[in-house]
Amino acid sequence: MAISVLLLSYPRSSDASATIRVLSSFQSSSMDKLSVKSARQAGAIGRNALVQGWIRTRRDSKGGFSFLEVNDGSSLGNLQVIAEASLANYESEVKHLSAGSSVSVRGEIRVSGGQGQATELAATEIIVHGVADPEKYPLQKKRHTLEKLREWAHLRPRTNTIGAVMRVRNRICRSIHDFFQEEEFLYVHTPIITASDCEGAGAMFRVSTLDAEKPPRTPQGGVDYAQDFFGRPAYLTVSGQLEGEIYATAMGKIYTFGPTFRAENSNTSRHLAEFWMVEPEVAFADLNDNMDLAERFLQRIVRDVLTDCGEDLEFFRERIDAEVVARLERIVAGAFQRLPYTEAIALLEKCGEKFEYPVKWGVDLQAEHERYLAEKHFGSPVILYDYPSSLKPFYMRVNDDGETVRAMDVLAPGVGEIIGGSQREERLDVLTARMQEQGLSPADYWWYLELREYGTVPHAGFGLGLERMVQFVTGMTNIRDVIPFPRYPGSAEF
RNA sequence: UCCCCUGUAGCUCAGUCGGUAGAGCAGCGGACUGUUAAUCCGCUUGUCGCUGGUUCGAGUCCAGCCGGGGGAGCCA
Numbered sequence: 001m002a003i004s005v006l007l008l009s010y011p012r013s014s015d016a017s018a019t020i021r022v023l024s025s026f027q028s029s030s031m032d033k034l035s036v037k038s039a040r041q042a043g044a045i046g047r048n049a050l051v052q053g054w055i056r057t058r059r060d061s062k063g064g065f066s067f068l069e070v071n072d073g074s075s076l077g078n079l080q081v082i083a084e085a086s087l088a089n090y091e092s093e094v095k096h097l098s099a100g101s102s103v104s105v106r107g108e109i110r111v112s113g114g115q116g117q118a119t120e121l122a123a124t125e126i127i128v129h130g131v132a133d134p135e136k137y138p139l140q141k142k143r144h145t146l147e148k149l150r151e152w153a154h155l156r157p158r159t160n161t162i163g164a165v166m167r168v169r170n171r172i173c174r175s176i177h178d179f180f181q182e183e184e185f186l187y188v189h190t191p192i193i194t195a196s197d198c199e200g201a202g203a204m205f206r207v208s209t210l211d212a213e214k215p216p217r218t219p220q221g222g223v224d225y226a227q228d229f230f231g232r233p234a235y236l237t238v239s240g241q242l243e244g245e246i247y248a249t250a251m252g253k254i255y256t257f258g259p260t261f262r263a264e265n266s267n268t269s270r271h272l273a274e275f276w277m278v279e280p281e282v283a284f285a286d287l288n289d290n291m292d293l294a295e296r297f298l299q300r301i302v303r304d305v306l307t308d309c310g311e312d313l314e315f316f317r318e319r320i321d322a323e324v325v326a327r328l329e330r331i332v333a334g335a336f337q338r339l340p341y342t343e344a345i346a347l348l349e350k351c352g353e354k355f356e357y358p359v360k361w362g363v364d365l366q367a368e369h370e371r372y373l374a375e376k377h378f379g380s381p382v383i384l385y386d387y388p389s390s391l392k393p394f395y396m397r398v399n400d401d402g403e404t405v406r407a408m409d410v411l412a413p414g415v416g417e418i419i420g421g422s423q424r425e426e427r428l429d430v431l432t433a434r435m436q437e438q439g440l441s442p443a444d445y446w447w448y449l450e451l452r453e454y455g456t457v458p459h460a461g462f463g464l465g466l467e468r469m470v471q472f473v474t475g476m477t478n479i480r481d482v483i484p485f486p487r488y489p490g491s492a493e494f
Numbered sequence: 495u496c497c498c499c500u501g502u503a504g505c506u507c508a509g510u511c512g513g514u515a516g517a518g519c520a521g522c523g524g525a526c527u528g529u530u531a532a533u534c535c536g537c538u539u540g541u542c543g544c545u546g547g548u549u550c551g552a553g554u555c556c557a558g559c560c561g562g563g564g565g566a567g568c569c570a
Contacts, residue, residue: 063527080530098521116530140505140520141531147562148505202568239570264568265495277570356566367566420570465570478563479570489495490561 031106037074042118044109051079051121054158055101055132057141066094070103070121073157076164076311080112080120081105093128099141100132100158146481153485153494161319164312165482168305169470175304176257176278176466179297185253185280190240192259195232196444203263204235205273236261240279241461242395242448245424248281248459249451255280257466265489269478270416272467274487281461287397287406287423290460291383294410294419295336297464298381302331305473312474321475327413328473330380337378340386341404344373351377362388367416374411381418382411394434395448396422397458408462412472421462428452 034049053072060066064085069078083094097103107123114120138152139159149156156162180187193207209229210216216224225233240256247254260277280293305313306328317325339347348359348369353376357366365384374382385408389398396405410419425431431452432442442449470482480486485494 057531059529059532061527061529061532062525063529065528067529067532069530078530082528112528114528114530134521136504138504142505142519143531144505150562260570262569266568267495268566268568269564271569275570415570417570463570468570 034109035074036070036072036077036079039079039109039121040075040077040117040119045111045119047109048107049109049121050104050106051081052104053079053102055097055099055103057099058097060095066090066097068094068097068103068105068123068126070105071158071163073163073167076160076167076315077117080114080117081107081126082120082122083126084123087123087126089126089128094126096131097128098132098134098137099139100137100155102129103127104129146478150480150486157484160315162481164315165470165474165476166484167312168309168474169466169482171305171309172301172466172469172473173257175301176255178304179300180253180255180280183253185255186247186251188240188244188247188251188254188256189258190237190243190256190279192237193230193234194237194243195230195234196242202238204238205261205263207234207236238262239277239463241281241463242445244279244281244461245448245451245459248283248461249455249457252284253280253282267489269480270468270471272479272483272486272488275479275483276466278464278466279461281459283457283459285423285460286458287385287408287460290421290423290462291336291338291385291408294383294408294421294462294464298336298410298419298469299332301469302328302473306332316474316476321477324473324475334380336410337380337382339373339382339384341384341388342386344369344384347377348372362390364391370411370416371413374416375413379413381413384409384411389434392422394431394438394440395424397425398430398434406460410462412468414475414477415468415471418468418472419462419464421460423458423460426452426456426458428456 031048031050034044034047034051036051036053038044039049039051051070051072053070056069056071056078058066058068066083068081068083070081071078083090085091087094104127105121105123106125107121109119110122112118112120139155144159146161149159149162157166177187207229208225210223210225210227216227218224218226225231228234237260239260240258244254244256256277256279258276259274261274262271263273264271266273280297282289282293285293306325313325313328342361344365345359345361348355348365351372353372355366355368355372357368359365359369373384374380385406386399386404387407387409388403389396389405392405392407396407398405406423408419408421409417412418425434428449432449435442435445467479467482470476471479474482476482480488
């Protein structure tokens with residue numbers, strides 16, 4: 001059935017003949033479909049290959065033939081295609097190929113006669129699937145600003161920078177799963193729609209099927225959410241942590257990895273309204289275990305990227321941030337600095353640096369303070385822990401001093417807070433008191449409290465912002481350029 | 495949300511004291527025995543963000559709005 005639908009659709013496609021020709025080439029020959037990445041490697045020399053992708057640039061030689069640079073997203077480097085004038089469509093199509101056009105190229109991979117690449121593809125056939133009118137195609141053969149590329153989010157993955165970012169992002173995601181799976185964590189899917197308000201992480205997006213123009217009303221005149229889809233107000237999640245704790249207190253070590261939503265009116269290079277977060281949660285673990293885990297985790301990601309994304313990293317070093325590779329190598333080489341909040345305050349008070357905001361025990365650290373610690377004083381990631389309880393949410397475990405809680409923030413040079421986490425309060429009475437202190441109703445969290453009532457355990461976890469990790473690893477300064485389709489106030493196109 | 499900067503050709507920008515607009519790149523045409531951001535010659539390209547105001551006259555001055563950037567807050 002699916003096949004017949006596909007066939008029916010062919011005659012309506014604008015380039016039906018080309019599509020069918022490609023299909024027949026798959027069936028027929030000994031020809032291998034190669035990615036540009038594979039075709040660029042010396043091992044491919046001598047193979048007959050089919051390579052498919054998009055033209056980056058065409059150079060016509062004095063000798064009456066053309067060089068085509070083809071990219072398919074598999075690597076930063078392009079495959080150089082030699083298009084001889086003897087090709088049937090050389091004058092009619094090949095000579096007019098411009099950036100953005102899509103092609104299938106068949107031919108032999110051979111040693112490149114020029115500098116700059118090991119291999120090239122000597123074309124015996126070039127099929128042009130679609131041209132991109134050079135008078136109109138926005139991506140020119142020159143550098144564009146990242147701001148301009150944001151306006152072309154549908155075309156920007158065809159650029160070197162966004163392509164490299166997305167390959168690194170992909171590698172990071174793979175490392176995240178590899179790391180936790182190898183450490184025997186269970187991947188848990190916590191809900192995206194949640195009814196627990198005030199999870200403590202900021203403003204939430206409401207999820208509702210009520211008529212926004214004319215919602216049903218209660219006798220008192222308020223909106224009657226009893227008639228809404230879930231029979232109560234519902235929101236997009238701001239964190240999977242509370243649900244993660246449910247699974248950690250049954251299955252030991254778990255992690256969540258999924259989209260997270262914050263309805264804050266944040267307009268910065270470090271915030272998104274929709275972003276991806278990784279949240280491990282570990283039973284029978286304390287804050288030290290948590291810090292060890294965070295450090296091992298970050299080092300693993302960085303090591304994998306250094307190993308597997310060399311070409312892309314070199315691009316970032318050259319074009320985006322000259323220090324990026326050195327910074328990553330330092331991460332892998334050494335332990336992170338760990339510093340209690342109280343000592344950090346003392347250090348900042350004595351450091352002689354002039355801050356716009358004064359430093360004092362009991363106040364939250366400002367961006368300038370965090371930056372001083374991570375960038376100037378230590379020059380490496382810093383883990384700050386044991387924050388004043390007044391600064392942190394109800395679920396963090398209260399220390400014996402009664403004044404601080406077992407919170408930790410990992411501050412990365414360049415991006416600031418990359419991880420926030422804590423040991424959780426496992427004592428029912430203390431937890432209940434803390435909720436009341438912060439004006440929350442324990443009744444609303446009955447299921448969260450029952451985890452403490454029945455077989456409570458010390459446990460800890462943290463959240464890593466995926467995009468901030470991508471920023472840190474690539475050196476990209478704006479978070480809107482490390483996610484395919486950024487969502488922020490006033491912006492949800494594409 | 496607050497503070498500062500900014501908006502002129504497809505892109506990056508210049509535009510003096512208010513007198514109807516300019517460069518580089520890209521594109522197009524041509525030249526050129528393997529090029530690599532190819533090179534050389536020639537040509538084309540405008541709602542000066544929007545609305546209103548001041549003025550004989552506004553890209554330029556004023557007000558409001560919209561977009562973009564940097565910083566701050568909220569955080570990951």
